[in-house]
Amino acid sequence: MSFRDNPLGELKVPLTWAAAIALIVAIVAAAAILVSDRRETFKAEAYGATRRASDTVLAPVGDALATPGRWLGDGVDVVRGYFGAVAENNDLRRQLKDMRQWRDVAIALKDENERYRTVLGLKTDPPIPMVAARIVSDSRGPFADTRLANAGKEKGVKPGNPVMSENGLVGRVIGVTTGASRVLLLTDIASRTPVMIDRTNARAILTGDGGPNPRLDYLRGRDPIREGDRLLTSGDGGVLPRGLPVGTAVKGLDGRWRAVLASDRAAIDFVRILLFEDFTQVLNQRELNLMPPPPPTLGAQALAATPPGAAAPGPAVKPAPGPAKIAPAPDAAPR
Incomplete structure (x- = not known):
């Protein structure tokens, strides 16, 4: 027997039945809502029984009717969270890119500062300006x-x-x-x-x-x-x-x-x-000058002792020797 000849394949639920069932459910729910909304209180026992019955009927129906709305709300939240996560991810990517640039700048400045400290810390022995x-x-x-x-x-x-x-x-x-x-x-x-x-x-x-x-x-x-x-x-x-x-x-x-x-x-x-x-x-000049300076001469000492404005004393000059004087001859004795 072919698939087309299968009697189960010919079974179809009429749309009118589905519409009728939905109409009946809606009527029952409307009636339950109307009954539950009663405000007559001259028979408290009857009112309480009616309210309990309507609540029993409305609970599953309301839950079934509210389920698509919850699903739709959850779907909206998921979609909203997805797009929010995408936007947040893009924002984080931009921040990470900026932080990487700042990291490179910080590393360069750190290296430059270390080189500055090393150069400024150079010392020689003995010290040289x-x-x-x-x-x-x-x-x-x-x-x-x-x-x-x-x-x-x-x-x-x-x-x-x-x-x-x-x-x-x-x-x-x-x-x-x-x-x-x-x-x-x-x-x-x-x-x-x-x-x-x-x-x-x-x-x-x-x-x-x-x-x-x-x-x-x-x-x-x-x-x-x-x-x-x-x-x-x-x-x-x-x-x-x-x-x-x-x-x-x-x-x-x-x-x-x-x-x-x-x-x-x-x-x-x-x-x-x-x-x-x-x-x-780099040499200590004082340590190099080990020999005392030569003592000043006698002439330098006399010059230093001369008061200002006075003529400097010169060496003693001896008189030049002149011609020898001849003594007169004595008179001759008388004859």
Whole structure:
């Protein structure tokens, strides 16, 4: 038997029956409401029984009629909550984006403050006056490597002053004007810096060749250097103070000893310019003057004792010897 021939498939509930049932339910509910709304009280027992009956009938009917409304209200709340959650989510996304930007700014400021504190905390032994500056521009090329710092004559900067970052020696000042100074980096081809190996105290000249790792020329001594040895300024020639950190020694690909500069650990943004001219700034002159001054001469003492306005006493002058006087001859005796 085919599906079309199935007798159950032909069963259909007439719409008139459904309308009739709905009408009957509505009539019963209306009658119950009318009965429950009675206000006659001449028979309290009958009124109470009627009210209870109507309440019994209305409870399930009212619940059935109120269910779609509750469903509709719940659906509206769900839709409203969904759109509210979407709007709130978008708002939170914008706030998170703004907070990430502020986080990046805070991290940058924290790093800048740490570098400021490190640069400002640089000290030398013995102490040397310093000036803080910021690198404002650089000049790079195959042979030149210089930077421009925003401190000049007004702060006492002079050509030859060493320049340091928070990590080590950067170079030295080669030109000064009001408000700016030109810094020659250690990597410049014109840079020559006397250094020493901290482990052996051997001397060398750090020679810039335009690359990131300057050469170590004129090494002296037997086995003077090894991989990783610390390099410091030697102070030879009085150009730079002794003991400033320069970098570490490394063997280049060409077989020559070179230096990995300590200043390359971070960007050169903030520097300290050492107002160093010669070793007389770092030496105690009183301790150097160990010999007493020579005593003043006799003439200086007499000159100091002469009252003002009086002629200075001169040396005693002896009279020049004159011609010898001849005594007269005695008269001749009488004959």
